[in-house]
Amino acid sequence: MTLLDLANPTRFLSLTAKVLPWLAGATAVLLAIGLYQSAMAPDDYQQGATVKIMFIHVPNAWLAMFVWGVMSIAALGTLVWRHPLADVAAKAAAPIGAAFTFLALVTGSLWGRPMWGTYWEWDARLTSVLILFLMYLGLMALWRAVEDPSRAARAAAILTLVGAINLPIIKFSVDWWNTLHQPASVMRMGGSTLDKAFLIPLLVMAIAFSFLFVTLHIAAMRNEILRRRVRSLQMMQAGKPAAS
Amino acid sequence: MTLGPYESFIVTSYVLVAAVVALLIVWIAVDYRRQKARLRDLEARGVTRRSGRSASDMS
Numbered sequence: 001m002t003l004l005d006l007a008n009p010t011r012f013l014s015l016t017a018k019v020l021p022w023l024a025g026a027t028a029v030l031l032a033i034g035l036y037q038s039a040m041a042p043d044d045y046q047q048g049a050t051v052k053i054m055f056i057h058v059p060n061a062w063l064a065m066f067v068w069g070v071m072s073i074a075a076l077g078t079l080v081w082r083h084p085l086a087d088v089a090a091k092a093a094a095p096i097g098a099a100f101t102f103l104a105l106v107t108g109s110l111w112g113r114p115m116w117g118t119y120w121e122w123d124a125r126l127t128s129v130l131i132l133f134l135m136y137l138g139l140m141a142l143w144r145a146v147e148d149p150s151r152a153a154r155a156a157a158i159l160t161l162v163g164a165i166n167l168p169i170i171k172f173s174v175d176w177w178n179t180l181h182q183p184a185s186v187m188r189m190g191g192s193t194l195d196k197a198f199l200i201p202l203l204v205m206a207i208a209f210s211f212l213f214v215t216l217h218i219a220a221m222r223n224e225i226l227r228r229r230v231r232s233l234q235m236m237q238a239g240k241p242a243a244s
Numbered sequence: 245m246t247l248g249p250y251e252s253f254i255v256t257s258y259v260l261v262a263a264v265v266a267l268l269i270v271w272i273a274v275d276y277r278r279q280k281a282r283l284r285d286l287e288a289r290g291v292t293r294r295s296g297r298s299a300s301d302m303s
Binding site (some may be wrong): 039044048049050052053054057080095096099102103106107110113114192212216218219222223226227229230232233234236237 | 245246247248250251253254256257258260261263264265268269271272273275276279280282283286287289291292293301
């Protein structure tokens, strides 16, 4: 089985039908382990029990950016390599990425209120993530506005690649500007500043949410392939005399 | 396990994440059933793929 084989939607459907139940099972197990470890993690000496919000906020924030990264690679697949599944992958990922970004914003806000004394501050990190969320919504609106999937795919691919400029801005916003948001504490030069008691549950939850994304993404891609089959059959039906 | 004075913020965060993830799963599952039903309906009306294979065949 090569990547070329996966370019065929029928083979993709066949392969993923076998893989999807295993992915869903692995996701459920990882989430159960991660949630148990998060519940058992000690309170932080400054934040108390609110540190538990980190175990869901950070994976969602990472995935918010990761999903746009996946969509950017898919956009290159559409524009450069014209891979048959590239725009299917991009379109299927957008609502999932939007959901992760929404959760990152809301859980961050719920964490910020007790720690910072405010739900929202127009600082660089929070604002750039809000822009990411609006870009996801814009992309989803674009897919809906253009009826022909191949035309929509090209426009969406260009918008996705332009939007990718926001990813390094989000990542380095806490270094480039004075922000209320704390600087990077896991992915940073010199290693993580988190104690293992917090780092291990956080990493397990991050892996669990990554599996969740892959599972949902593959399932949504399968739906999109079926939707396109429906569309092409409807067009065939419209182009020939109705069978009676 | 005690969650201290900010229990409502912590519980709301987890409930919200669970609700949105559940919504995503339900939305994808319902969409799958809808597309399969539409394909079956089209095939029942005699509209088939050029290859002659069933459009709703996933294997």
